[in-house]
Amino acid sequence: MNFAGCGSGYAFACEPCSHAAFLWQCQSSDGRVGIHSVHPEPDAALSAASDRIHGMTSATAADYGWIRSSTSPFRYALEAGYTLTLVRGVSPAELFRIAGAEPGDPCHGLEELIEQHSELLDDSGDWPESFLTGAFTVPGSDGQWTLALEFGGELGMRESLMEALSSGTRAVSHSSNGGKPMDFFHWYEDGVLRTTFEWAAHRTGSTPDDLNAVMRELGLNPDGDPVPGTDTKAAVLALTERLTGVRVTADLLANSVYQTAEVADVRTRPARPALKEHGRVPTHSKLGMEPSENDL
Incomplete structure (x- = not known):
């Protein structure tokens, strides 16, 4: 003018x-x-x-100290391995549709979800064809979010699926494989992986440094080792809350009604050892040795 x-x-x-x-x-x-x-x-x-990126909460690792309690409903997840995924504006039914999974019967509470998961494993032999996923809707920043939880599966780590789930919205996941442990965090925005890491100092994604300030607040040092005394798993749950506005509590996990579906496991299954004509596994195969004359 x-x-x-x-x-x-x-x-x-x-x-x-x-x-x-x-x-x-x-x-x-x-x-x-x-x-x-x-x-x-x-x-x-x-x-x-900052509010647009991180949501409107001030969650800290201390808010998630309950996950280490001997009575914590999250204890099984930490021991067995888990993936927890949050997606804004996508219903459980839509999440299962995108994942190509057929919805099953609901589970009333986490104990029932764990029981059904265990039964599925018992019926699956040495390598399950699918994993049971439980999901429910919970309020968070900018609307309703679906929380999806599974044990041993990798729904929240499957790149193509997370890209589809986050199209036009936001999706955040974190996971652990149990005993190792290997722990991962993923933040997707509109189909793009923005930030992911196993260790906070080794990040990748299209904007690997966008969360650095809030990570520092939580004790997840983006430049080196975690701040001494930091429970990094609790800090990752707090980071997830900062991005979603969803406060995950012991009561929320223990008492929610989970919509369920069996999500196919697309990971490569381990090769089985070769069998001889009469079905005997050669001794060298079991022990990792070179074959003997008797095995040839």
């Missing part, structure tokens, strides 16, 4: 905060030119941008 020949001004949306800002230029009677601007306070602008 032009101010009757005395200067000109421009209105625009600031990045990254998206607040309205105004810049104008004017000229004094002695020919000097001045440039002026109006913009929200820097702290307010940064806070607005």
